[in-house]
Amino acid sequence: MTERRLRLIEPPTTPPPPTPPVRRAAPRRRVRVAVLFAVLVVGTVLVSLLSAGSGQFDVPLGQVVGSVLHHVGVGGSSLDRFAEATLWEVRFPRVVMALVVGCLLGASGALMQGIFGNPLAEPGVVGVSSGAAVGACLSIVFGWGFLGAFTTPALAFVTGLLTTLLVYVLSRSGGRSEVVTLILTGVAVNAVAGAVIAFLTFLSDQSSREQIVFWQLGSLAGSRWVYVYSLLPLAVAGFLVAGVLAKRLDLLALGDRQARHLGVRVEALRMVSVVVVALMVSAAVSYAGIIGFVGLVVPHLVRMVAGPGHRVLVPASALAGALLLGGADLVARTLFRFADLPIGALTALVGGPFFFWLLLRTRRRAGGWL
Template sequence: MNSPDRTVHKRHGRRVPLLYVVLSVLLVFGVLVSAGTGQLAIPPQEVLGSILHRIGIDWLPLPSVNAGDQALWAIRFPRVAMAVLVGIGLAVSGLVMQAIFGNPLAEPGVIGISSGAAVGAGISIVFGLTVFGEWTTAVLAFLTGLAATLVVYVMSRADGRTEVVTLVLTGIAVNAIGGAAIAGLTFVGDTQSREAIVFWQLGSLKGMGWTQVMIVTPIIAIGLIAAYLSGRKLDLLALGERNARHLGVNVELLRIGMILVVSLLVGAAVAFAGIISFVGLVIPHLMRMIMGPAHLPLITASALAGALLMTLADLAARTIVPMAELPIGILTALVGGPFFFWLLRRTRKRSGGWG
């Protein structure tokens, strides 16, 4: 007879690949629908036909509407690709943050890292900095996001653990400082700079092109690879710092490395898409509830689910209001805000209060 533990393990083993398949299929379908939605409506099979045609496969028809193929490759596909990349970056950064802080409330937007990164991006635009060429905005967003992460890390640690109340309060303070800095940049900037700063504060994928996609892709790839390489160590860290050290993990070095990874992912996302909160809070928790605590499968599932959520959020932003476009940050906050309240209450009950 199989033991109960072995039966549970088998069920879990079947659940993980099934979830990957479901998320992948939904993501592909979401990408096709999103790319085909707009003033020029293009059916999903024609969108897929355009993609296949570019790689030399003529199985499906090309877009039948005038200039449909050009619209897909010049406007629609870069935007959808950016939605996928931003979703991956925010979801995986949230998962990594929750692992290194050992706290379910850790998320780039909630504790101020996104606003910190937006300050760096705002400085780059307002003052027209070109120190790193096309990478200047992303690099400055990474540096200021890193600074915000380090502040949160140092301030919220006490006696070898991260305190929930201190984490939330530190996030409030960092968000307040970031908001003040963004307001100051809005004051000193010209009209174009002010519009760009407002864009960051609300979050949007409007106007994305292949240049931005090419800049963000390697950054997200590096962060994702680093997260995968650290997945086993994050599992050991979840057992407690003392146990992780006994098992050979350099805890502080792991945390510092993962803080760099989080700053890299968040900086890349915020530099072009603006502040989009709660993706890194909602997605890792939903995946953890389905799959369990192992980080290697969670990274893959969170990346797929984050990409799917951002693709659908961008589609909703473009279609909910006729002839207008809602900021994505508003939609994710409407979903993530109530989820955060529920999680806060759940965490409080589990810890027996904040005292």
């Protein structure tokens, strides 16, 4: 009788297998990413069409869509010759330039934050914007025109690229470039470039000073199709290389030592990434002037929605940058009648308070105030 009771109390020899956990994080993230890309694409298209139809001479949205469909071979256009010329010779070049520049700045910001492992990094850290400004100021002050209308953008592109390479070379020590040294070298080179710009402004006349100030504030006024066509090859090349680098940047987020153990050539990856950022930002700044905070704000916002994976972060940041800059340019052209506000001033008005909010948020997460 006792044995029988013990057998009844004994637990079963083979316990039932545990219930596997329900993995819902990955499907939810995929849905969130899909919704994000859909919102960015639809928003960019709507902002582009609204921007093309808005201005001193307004064109209804339906007629803008009809004109676009007519140019791609679908249907006819109800616009007269003057309205068609306004759309395709004035408005659309500026709209496309805003989208391309926004894509370049957004993707460059995502790459920079991946290189430094810091969501508060932005392309201006390595001196590309200030270096490009030096080249533009040289062209404006001395009146160089050996490339015609392309002289100022070409000099801005070359000097921005050379400044970034100089920062990288000066920051190398023992065959490597440390992140902290790179940032400090960029700060020093930015200060020197600012002094050179101030000296050139002092040497210039009143007309040149106005051009320098207007260029430094950022503007898309005067955009033409020939400028867009010259910018597109650099943009496409930069996006392709950035897409290749995205997976390795995810490994770099683990730390330099861990990334090396996983087969990543950290120094080569960092050097290629810095060169790609320099090419992309120099190309953008050369035609649009200095437009700040896009490379800082956009990747951080996208990361909050889609996560830190660079294979999603880089293209989503490019689309979000296009949407942001397209909307900022629309506001710059229509906020005040018969006035074209500097687009860099608008992005700074939005980006400055947002950057301060990021600092407060980072400090609170770190566990206190400095």
